[in-house]
Amino acid sequence: MKPHRRVAITGVGLVTPVGNDVASTWAALDGVKSGAAAITLFDASGFSTRIAAEVKGFDPRVITAERKLLKYTNRSHRFALAAAEEAMRDAGVAPTDADGERWGCAVGTGMMGVEFADLSGVQRNSAAGGELDARLLPDDPAAADPLAFCRSQSTAGVALLTRRFGIRGYATSVHTACASGGQAIGTALKLIRRGAVDRALAGGFDSMISPVGLAGFCLLSAVSADNETPELASRPFDATRNGFVLGEGAGFIVLEDWDCARARGAHIYAELAGDGNSLSSYRITDSPPDGDGPIQSMRAALADANAAPADVDYINAHGTSTGMNDRSESAAIRAVFGADAKRVSVSSTKSSMGHLIAAAGAVEVAICALGIDRSEMPVNANYRVPDPDCDLNLVLGAPRRQRLRMALSNSFGFGGSNSCVVLRNPDLVDGPR
Amino acid sequence: MTKAARILIAGSGAVCGLGMDPATMLEAILAGRSAIAPITRWDATGWPVTHAAEIADFNPRALVDDRKLHKFIRRTDFVGIYAGDRAAEAAGYAQHRETLDEASSARFADRTGVYVGSGGGAFENQYDFFPLMSEAGGDLAAFGAKLAETVNPMWLLRTLPNNVLCHVGIRNRLKGSNACITNHSVGGSLAVIEAAEALKTGEADRAIAIGHDTPFEPQNVLYYHSCGLLAPDALRPFDAAREGSVLGEGAGALALETEAALAARSGSAIGEVLGGGYVSEATGLLAIRDDGDGVARAIALALADAGIAAADVGMIVAHGNGTTQSDASEALGIRHVFGDACPPVTAFKWALGHLIAAAGIVEATIALLALRANVVPGIAPLATPDPACAGLPVSREPQAPRSDIALVLCRGFAGSDAALVLRALPA
Numbered sequence: 023m024k025p026h027r028r029v030a031i032t033g034v035g036l037v038t039p040v041g042n043d044v045a046s047t048w049a050a051l052d053g054v055k056s057g058a059a060a061i062t063l064f065d066a067s068g069f070s071t072r073i074a075a076e077v078k079g080f081d082p083r084v085i086t087a088e089r090k091l092l093k094y095t096n097r098s099h100r101f102a103l104a105a106a107e108e109a110m111r112d113a114g115v116a117p118t119d120a121d122g123e124r125w126g127c128a129v130g131t132g133m134m135g136v137e138f139a140d141l142s143g144v145q146r147n148s149a150a151g152g153e154l155d156a157r158l159l160p161d162d163p164a165a166a167d168p169l170a171f172c173r174s175q176s177t178a179g180v181a182l183l184t185r186r187f188g189i190r191g192y193a194t195s196v197h198t199a200c201a202s203g204g205q206a207i208g209t210a211l212k213l214i215r216r217g218a219v220d221r222a223l224a225g226g227f228d229s230m231i232s233p234v235g236l237a238g239f240c241l242l243s244a245v246s247a248d249n250e251t252p253e254l255a256s257r258p259f260d261a262t263r264n265g266f267v268l269g270e271g272a273g274f275i276v277l278e279d280w281d282c283a284r285a286r287g288a289h290i291y292a293e294l295a296g297d298g299n300s301l302s303s304y305r306i307t308d309s310p311p312d313g314d315g316p317i318q319s320m321r322a323a324l325a326d327a328n329a330a331p332a333d334v335d336y337i338n339a340h341g342t343s344t345g346m347n348d349r350s351e352s353a354a355i356r357a358v359f360g361a362d363a364k365r366v367s368v369s370s371t372k373s374s375m376g377h378l379i380a381a382a383g384a385v386e387v388a389i390c391a392l393g394i395d396r397s398e399m400p401v402n403a404n405y406r407v408p409d410p411d412c413d414l415n416l417v418l419g420a421p422r423r424q425r426l427r428m429a430l431s432n433s434f435g436f437g438g439s440n441s442c443v444v445l446r447n448p449d450l451v452d453g454p455r
Numbered sequence: 456m457t458k459a460a461r462i463l464i465a466g467s468g469a470v471c472g473l474g475m476d477p478a479t480m481l482e483a484i485l486a487g488r489s490a491i492a493p494i495t496r497w498d499a500t501g502w503p504v505t506h507a508a509e510i511a512d513f514n515p516r517a518l519v520d521d522r523k524l525h526k527f528i529r530r531t532d533f534v535g536i537y538a539g540d541r542a543a544e545a546a547g548y549a550q551h552r553e554t555l556d557e558a559s560s561a562r563f564a565d566r567t568g569v570y571v572g573s574g575g576g577a578f579e580n581q582y583d584f585f586p587l588m589s590e591a592g593g594d595l596a597a598f599g600a601k602l603a604e605t606v607n608p609m610w611l612l613r614t615l616p617n618n619v620l621c622h623v624g625i626r627n628r629l630k631g632s633n634a635c636i637t638n639h640s641v642g643g644s645l646a647v648i649e650a651a652e653a654l655k656t657g658e659a660d661r662a663i664a665i666g667h668d669t670p671f672e673p674q675n676v677l678y679y680h681s682c683g684l685l686a687p688d689a690l691r692p693f694d695a696a697r698e699g700s701v702l703g704e705g706a707g708a709l710a711l712e713t714e715a716a717l718a719a720r721s722g723s724a725i726g727e728v729l730g731g732g733y734v735s736e737a738t739g740l741l742a743i744r745d746d747g748d749g750v751a752r753a754i755a756l757a758l759a760d761a762g763i764a765a766a767d768v769g770m771i772v773a774h775g776n777g778t779t780q781s782d783a784s785e786a787l788g789i790r791h792v793f794g795d796a797c798p799p800v801t802a803f804k805w806a807l808g809h810l811i812a813a814a815g816i817v818e819a820t821i822a823l824l825a826l827r828a829n830v831v832p833g834i835a836p837l838a839t840p841d842p843a844c845a846g847l848p849v850s851r852e853p854q855a856p857r858s859d860i861a862l863v864l865c866r867g868f869a870g871s872d873a874a875l876v877l878r879a880l881p882a
Contacts, residue, residue, distance in 0.1 A: 068599025135577045145588045152586035156497035156673045171678035172740045174577045176637040181740040181869035193735035197616045197637040237602050238611030301633045303624040306612050437621035
């Protein structure tokens with residue numbers, strides 16, 4: 023088989039619960055600050071879980087897009103525009119009229135399009151008794167606002183991004199629950215490799231911190247109810263873990279054909295070296311305890327990157343802090359890494375920033391790229407009580423400073439889709455710069 | 456350079472208002488029959504839109520036999536799982552696996568992917584919260600406190616956009632590479648493109664590509680109407696009197712397999728995926744360009760990907776959604792590529808309704824059968840072709856295809872344009 027076209031990561035942008043850009047997010051991870059706190063976005067006092075990792079103090083004025091585009095955005099779209107803008111600025115390259123059709127876009131999109139305020143309007147006007155009365159709907163102003171419709175669409179984010187940046191090539195939205203962000207980045211990698219585009223904006227965005235979004239997870243008992251100690255609630259791989267902390271935000275990276283990036287003298291954070299995905303085909307919410315499914319995605323990603331477990335120094339784990347996921351993922355890491363499982367450093371940054379759902383994989387790939395660039399691995403915060411089922415070499419206490427040859431980012435979703443993305447230190451591709 | 460591996464189509468499946476399989480749909484189209492009829496799912500008396508292409512006798516058990524699953528899935532998932540299962544069945548997966556030992560069967564699972572273009576209205580699934588909202592009367596503390604006793608604990612799982620991917624995987628024991636594409640109308644077409652690419656690059660040996668959607672729910676219909684996209688009661692592609700689109704519901708699936716893998720299990724093929732092309736017009740959510748730029752670029756990319764010339768295309772299944780602007784710009788895009796040597800053009804949405812995420816792939820399953828029958832079905836409601844679409848060889852009567860190759864076009868929100876190039880293999 024002919025060698026892959028190499029793909030470089032040349033721009034990174036973040037909006038997370040611990041910082042509204044790359045610099046502040048990294049500083050918070052470095053200082054082991056938690057993004058979790060009591061929910062402020064709505065009155066959650068009646069919910070079993072009243073904590074989340076909200077994006078704080080976000081000012082949409084950081085978005086330089088034409089003002090009227092903002093009418094078409096919900097909260098998560100504004101995060102997406104801000105993070106994408108930072109990534110594009112960081113890469114120092116943007117589509118032109120001449121090359122816009124050689125740019126692609128792949129985004130992991132959240133599942134909650136309908137804003138609670140819009141839903142509430144329809145309920146008051148057309149479902150006062152609790153059931154929709156369709157006869158009332160045509161005269162219901164809440165059901166007649168085309169802007170609310172636009173914001174609700176799964177393609178709203180990709181439409182805003184392609185329009186904002188003039189991306190005229192392959193542009194798509196994907197959703198495999200918590201694996202969405204990873205699969206979006208894998209999709210963009212393939213687009214460049216097969217020559218469909220030369221550059222791509224890839225990432226994910228989400229915000230489910232709303233009454234209906236939080237309700238969905240509370241009903242499944244998937245979120246931690248440690249309401250008195252929100253900053254300690256997300257503790258991946260700890261024996262006392264009891265669910266994830268719902269987060270929100272966006273992560274974007276700019277991908278380029280390696281030679282294009284080098285030719286223009288771009289700073290390359292890392293090579294996006296491999297992608298692997300698999301389907302657990304087990305149960306909707308659970309991973310098999312033996313790691314079947316995630317094992318295949320990690321192996322496929324390493325093979326795709328032409329790498330072996332011995333080449334990997336860091337795993338940014340899916341590590342949700344649920345009993346099931348962390349056990350299954352630990353088993354998968356042991357199975358894939360064998361003797362190297364004791365050596366490879368592992369952390370879940372969900373311990374600090376919570377679970378960003380459809381944005382998680384993208385934010386965590388971005389963190390791996392930054393980690394390679396800065397020779398540093400963020401900590402797995404809040405870990406106190408060892409779980410024999412999760413005997414990994416966790417980054418504890420303080421960030422681990424070490425040159426990283428390769429890093430791996432796992433994302434596993436409800437529905438059984440597993441995504442693994444592998445990054446390589448650019449020095450290993452064409453020597454130190 | 457060695458020629459890329461052929462991507463064969465080992466089976467198909469589809470369901471929509473016209474029937475439970477692609478052959479029945481083709482038969483109806485050839486007979487000039489449309490599934491578009493007065494709305495029955497709710498009382499639409501006095502509505503600005505009165506018609507849709509409903510699956511009239513929607514029978515959950517006929518679509519998904521496993522009743523335990525019914526409470527975990529939505530209407531759109533029923534049709535998607537049905538189509539995926541039918542394609543797997545037509546491709547003979549289960550039959551073949553009975554001949555395999557456990558290790559080989561596990562290998563078959565790991566080497567078989569599932570790619571889904573997923574739709575489903577965004578609104579109706581949220582209505583499960585209406586009783587709680589009504590009871591709480593705007594008091595969120597009460598909403599939170601009464602949540603567990605009022606709402607189905609599995610609510611979030613029913614709402615997942617990737618349910619068809621999940622359950623087609625579980626039901627058919629498939630564990631390979633996968634994607635769930637939530638990209639409006641082009642979703643099903645992109646599922647075919649991505650599945651074919653996974654096979655070309657060796658990520659999988661075979662994959663089921665699915666598109667499913669049931670956009671036809673009350674709030675969605677009103678929004679589509681308020682955006683100026685819907686006709687009150689009929690869809691007339693490329694006709695001067697066209698007034699807009701009509702929503703339908705349904706799903707389609709194609710079981711793709713590399714030539715080598717299919718030969719190794721002595722399977723047969725009904726067709727071949729020759730190539731695909733996909734672009735964005737960067738116009739925002741609803742707007743499209745008047746000049747057909749995206750359509751022309753998608754077609755050019757698909758022909759190049761297939762390694763064929765425009766003259767090799769035997770028929771075009773246009774998107775033809777019946778809106779003034781989309782049909783006119785699509786005609787310009789087609790004309791831009793084919794000039795005065797355009798093959799016969801048809802469109803199916805007048806009969807199926809607009810199946811949104813399922814549109815491209817359901818139309819692909821019908822196109823394959825039409826080519827096998829050596830016919831380009833006519834557009835029954837076409838009375839006066841729009842001069843704005845001049846030069847497009849559309850007809851109310853059946854035409855003869857110029858070759859065994861079909862170009863299937865699909866357009867969606869976010870200014871997206873997809874083109875598939877398929878070859879039908881003789882029966």
